[in-house]
Amino acid sequence: MSDAWAAIREAMATARAVRHGAESRAALDAALAGLRRRDDLPPAGPALLDLVERAAAGPMVVAQLGQTLDGRIATATGHSHYVNGPEALDHLHRLRALVDAVAVGAGTAVDDDPSLTTRRVAGPNPVRVLLDPNGRVPGDRRLFRDGAAPTLTVGPARAGAERLELPGGDSSPAAILAALAARRLDVVLVEGGAWTVSRFLEAGRIDRLHLLVAPTLLGSGRPGIVLPEAATMDGARRFEARRYALGEDTLFDLTPAA
Numbered sequence: 673m674s675d676a677w678a679a680i681r682e683a684m685a686t687a688r689a690v691r692h693g694a695e696s697r698a699a700l701d702a703a704l705a706g707l708r709r710r711d712d713l714p715p716a717g718p719a720l721l722d723l724v725e726r727a728a729a730g731p732m733v734v735a736q737l738g739q740t741l742d743g744r745i746a747t748a749t750g751h752s753h754y755v756n757g758p759e760a761l762d763h764l765h766r767l768r769a770l771v772d773a774v775a776v777g778a779g780t781a782v783d784d785d786p787s788l789t790t791r792r793v794a795g796p797n798p799v800r801v802l803l804d805p806n807g808r809v810p811g812d813r814r815l816f817r818d819g820a821a822p823t824l825t826v827g828p829a830r831a832g833a834e835r836l837e838l839p840g841g842d843s844s845p846a847a848i849l850a851a852l853a854a855r856r857l858d859v860v861l862v863e864g865g866a867w868t869v870s871r872f873l874e875a876g877r878i879d880r881l882h883l884l885v886a887p888t889l890l891g892s893g894r895p896g897i898v899l900p901e902a903a904t905m906d907g908a909r910r911f912e913a914r915r916y917a918l919g920e921d922t923l924f925d926l927t928p929a930a
């Protein structure tokens with residue numbers, strides 16, 4: 673029997689085939705039922721299986737943010753390595769391995785120089801999508817030069833990347849997702865930073881939000897999700913929440929309330 677993580681990746685491949693009409697839903701349901709009974713799932717394994725199930729139904733966007741108890745994703749200087757512990761980082765890399773594409777904003781590429789690979793776990797690297805409409809990310813960033821996976825850019829042409837053409841220059845979350853879906857990249861991880869995740873959330877384009885909360889307080893620093901002001905609690909976003917322990921951290925697996 674293959675290890676559970678390999679079987680989850682296989683199930684995601686089946687979900688992709690179901691989504692594109694090349695595989696029956698029954699085959700996936702049987703695989704998922706078997707997986708849900710296993711006792712060797714990775715931490716937060718049921719959350720990964722929920723993503724697989726959701727991905728069979730159609731295009732899907734999962735977003736993640738690692739934050740402190742007081743909702744900070746980085747210090748005021750932009751230092752964020754690492755908010756979370758190793759188990760949460762492994763979870764992030766599993767998310768990368770399950771999706772077709774991973775998107776980050778320009779601020780993250782400038783501050784963190786991420787490679788967005790799956791180096792902590794087995795599994796393929798996703799296509800990388802850099803949202804950099806002003807071309808302000810320096811050309812020496814890993815995304816442009818490490819060759820670990822293709823890089824698509826929203827913004828001006830860059831060496832080491834391919835431009836994602838957006839009709840009429842519309843760089844709204846909906847337009848970006850449509851352009852990715854046209855390339856059959858329709859299961860997408862929006863990895864950060866906070867500004868980017870907030871804009872996708874505000875646009876109603878996030879199907880699952882994985883908030884990885886560390887038991888730490890910064891008391892200062894860069895905020896996580898920021899949305900237009902709500903005057904009363906009626907304006908708060910509500911979610912169906914499942915919680916999983918990831919080492920010292922807690923994963924809040926959030927589905928927007930209908």
Ligand SMILES: NC(=O)c1ccc[n+]([C@@H]2O[C@H](COP(=O)([O-])OP(=O)(O)OC[C@H]3O[C@@H](n4cnc5c(N)ncnc54)[C@H](OP(=O)(O)O)[C@@H]3O)[C@@H](O)[C@H]2O)c1
Binds near residue numbers: 751780807808
């Ligand atoms: N803890 C975590 O999980 C985590 C994850 C990732 C990053 N981070 C931290 O987050 C910080 C960076 O985050 P941030 O919120 O400042 O910036 P960010 O979200 O990484 O980047 C924001 C910028 O990306 C561009 N962008 C994003 N979406 C776009 C869209 N739909 N259309 C056009 N442009 C778009 C815009 O660039 P322009 O400004 O050029 O218009 C925007 O200002 C860093 O400190 C990093 O360490 C933390």
